[in-house]
Amino acid sequence: MITTDTTTTLLKKHFGFDSFRPNQEAIINDLLSGKDLLAIMPTGGGKSLCFQLPALMLSGTAIVISPLIALMKDQVDALHANGIPAAFYNSSQSIDTQNEVLQNLREQNIKLLYVAPESLNFLLPHLNENNVSLFAIDEAHCISAWGHDFRPAYTQLGKLKKQFPNIPVAAFTATADVATQDDIVKQLHIPKAQKHLASFDRKNLYLEVRPGTNRLPQILRFLRNRKEESGIIYCLSRRSTETLAEKLVANGFQAQAYHAGLDTEERSRIQEDFVNDRTPIIVATIAFGMGIDKSNVRWVIHYNMPKNIEGYYQEIGRSGRDSLPAQTLLFYSFADVVKLRQFIEESPNREFQLAKLERMQQFAEALSCRRVALLNYFGEHISEDCGNCDNCKTPPQFFDGTVLTQKVCSAVYRLSENEPVGMLVDVLRGSKNAQLYEKGYQNIKTYGTAKDIPWLDLQQYIIQMVNQGILEIRFHEKGRLLLTPLAKKILFEGRKVKLASLQTKEKPALKERVEKPETFGLFEKLRQLRREISIEENVAAYIVFSDASLKDMEKLLPETEEEFLQVSGVGEAKNEKYRKRFLEAIKAHIKSVLEEEALKKPKIPTQQISYELFEKGMSVAEIALQRNLKEDTIYGHLQKMHQAGKPIDLRAFINQQEIALVKKAKGELQQDEESLKPIFEHLKEEVPYWKIRMGLYLEGS
Known part of the structure; x- marks a missing residue:
């Protein structure tokens, strides 16, 4: 029987997370129950995990339809890094490689197989209801003519439900209004699909719109203190991307242009340079970015206004996927509107696209909270101002x-x-x-x-x-x-x-929201180590660890395997592969900081602070809350102070029976190594690490 404990155990083991994000667990449970579903989740909301984790738990292989061939390698590399067997099948591979993939599919050696919609027909003869666990359709809005990125190749996906009626079909997208949602369900022939509509609110994104005059000087000011940050600038035309990239380079920034006019090899090289943090700035047409799982994009600029809100939302969503603060900036001019109208005149659903352009224009001209306007467009009705957009920061007269x-x-x-x-x-x-x-x-x-x-x-x-x-x-x-x-x-x-009020003075340009650049501290050292590993393994830097994981290491300063496993994003596979090098880097940094501090003035040891609070009568839980540390850490502090000769009764925290249990486990394992993990697992994970550590200390003293 599949339980919540099973899913959370696998979540930690393979993905390194202790808990699910909103909607993830409900989606996973529906798939495990064999239900069809439509999931609307914002970029960075963790939609990939929603089909990757069930794929591990169900028999057979999950078939993932993904639109961009260039990104499949990164997606599969990320799964391999987490200890999950996966592969991709598309036209870029040799016949021998494709045959090897098909052989692995027949022998059930892979849990996830990524395929482009154009290659699906070649794969279908090798699929049956015994070897397929589920169908996951990524970027599902591409199937709908109402969507902002319609792709004819997606329309054939409707036959999957007819050919495999007992296999669940799960459609995922980050951008779909009500009409598009209904059309996706209709086109895929899944009328009873469970709908999971996550909040579209990306609270960490700052939303700003500025008049489209003197754009280059404004961009240069914006970038002045962001030279080490990754960002994307979107332009309407190929020529604009090249011109702007050249101007940025002339002003001392590392930037490259990306558009569909470049050959495949050149586009792949530019994309890899960006993903691997070799090129921080990409100036691109909308051809760039779909499906890139780069978590540390810190800003997105729209040099020109997008043609609809779905496109705008998807593009700004490529920033801040690690949940850390990110900035979005849109330049708006009526000249852009005229140009976009000319483009749309040629489209088959002209009237519909013009209406969406008008709605985008209304968003750009909005005088009220931009986040309220954005979320209401997607049917998420909120009325409270966000406080994190230009209109909230400098409101007009009401x-x-x-x-x-x-x-x-x-x-x-x-x-x-x-x-x-x-x-x-x-x-x-x-x-x-x-x-x-x-x-x-x-x-x-x-x-x-x-x-x-x-x-x-x-x-x-x-x-x-x-x-x-x-x-x-x-x-x-x-x-x-x-x-x-x-x-x-x-x-x-x-x-x-x-x-x-419409008769208001033009609002002043906002001052640049720039924090002081980070000093060359631990985070930067961890980034350098990550870059070294990514080059050695020929994978994208974010596949090793996200910025959020590095920030967590910087905060927690893990010293042991148990503490390293507490870092967000560290599962079993990454723990085994990377623990030693990252712990050594952290240890070396702490040593250098302590040496530096020692030269300045004596610093109160962290365990001394905890001990003084304990002496004042505070409980372990209260100390942990006040110091923003785990209770496990506080128990460790008290044990260190006991070792230093302080009169602390450790037996108030652990009884003789528990000490004997720990001693017995160590004896049965005949263990001499320092790691507590074997004892923790031997005791069925029922005795916390701090008690094991304390029990061994008291038993030996």
Whole structure:
């Protein structure tokens, strides 16, 4: 029987995490139960783990459909680094390599097999319901014509459910509005799919929009104290990427241009330089970035406005995937809007794409919290300002817009939520156009109730209401406006609304949000060690460890194997491969710091601080809470102080029976080495490390 304990044990063993992120466990349980599902999870939300962990637990091989061939090696390398057998199958491989992969599939030697949608037909004859555990479809929005990145090759995936009716199909994407979500389920023939909609809120991303004038000087100022940080600048055209990259290099920055016009070998080299931290800045078209699991991208700049919010959200989502603070900056100009409209004129679903561009423009021009506007676009209705965007940091002047909002919401209701912004404005202003009269709208109660407000101003106020999540636009239904749950609170529960005054002075440019550059400390030394290992193993640097793991090492300063295993992202495979080198680097750093401190002034040892708090009557739990340390560490401090001769009754923490149990386990194992892990496992993980350590000390004293 599969239990929560089983999944969390595998989570720690293979991925190095102690607990699941939101939605992960529910998705995993659905897949283990054989259910189809659609999971909408933000970039960096851990969606890969949702199919990788069930793949380990189910018999057979999980087939993962992934759109970009160039990224499959990195994905498989990352699995190998975590001790998971995996492979990929695509057109870039030789016939011999493909045959070797198929042989491993037949012999069930791999748990995950990545395949491009274009190569799926060649793989299907080798698949059956006995050797496949599940189908995971990554970037599932590519199957929908409503999506922002439609790919015809994805449309064939609908046959998977027909051919393998008993195998669960799991669709994953980071960007899909309501229309796209419904279309994905329809195209994949999984009508009963469980829907898991994680929050789209990436709280660590700072959102900022600036006027698109003097962009280069602004970018140079932005980058001045970020030379060691990884970042991406998105441009509309190939030529722009090359021109801007050249200007950055001329100003002393390491940057490369990336676009679809480069040959495959050159694109792969540039991408590898970025992933491996050799090139910190990439200036790219939107061809760059999909599926790259580089966790330490610290910023994303949009040199030009994207054509829709889905694309914008996906691109900014490539920063801060390690959950550390990251900055996003969008330059907005009407010239970009004109250029994008020209591009869209040629597209088959022109009207729909133009509506999405207009919504993107409204986001760029928003005067209220940008995060509220962004989340409401994806159907996540929130109303509290985030405090982490430019509009929250430097808000415009507001007025009480409750009465006006009530008039607008009432009109939307009386129009049966069936009309777009233009008609709504005409009704509220009492216009006398023919279409309005044909529909009889001159007879509704709200006709002409806002006739004193200029047409364009009223339109802008309504857009603010959309951005605040009071109204919703259904682009795929001719742009009609709907009331959200928040609108109903305003109409019936007296909820107040603030609208930004349109006659405001241009807000001042924000000062650069730059923290002081890090000193050459432990984190930088760990980064250098990571880079050395990545070169030795020919894998991306983030596959060795993420920045978040290195930051955790810097914070915890592990000295032993047990402490190293407490670092976020350290599982069994990485512990065995990398523990010795990283612990040596940490030990050397601590030694150099202590020597440096010794030259300056005596420093109170950390165990001395814990002992003094203990002497004041604080419990171990209270000391751990105050010092932001684990209780295990505090027990270690007290043991060290006892060794130093302080009168501490350690037997208050461990009884004679437990000491005997530890002694017996050591004897049965006939163990002389220092590692406590064998004893911990021998005692069925029921006795904590600190008690084992203390028991051995007291038994020997």
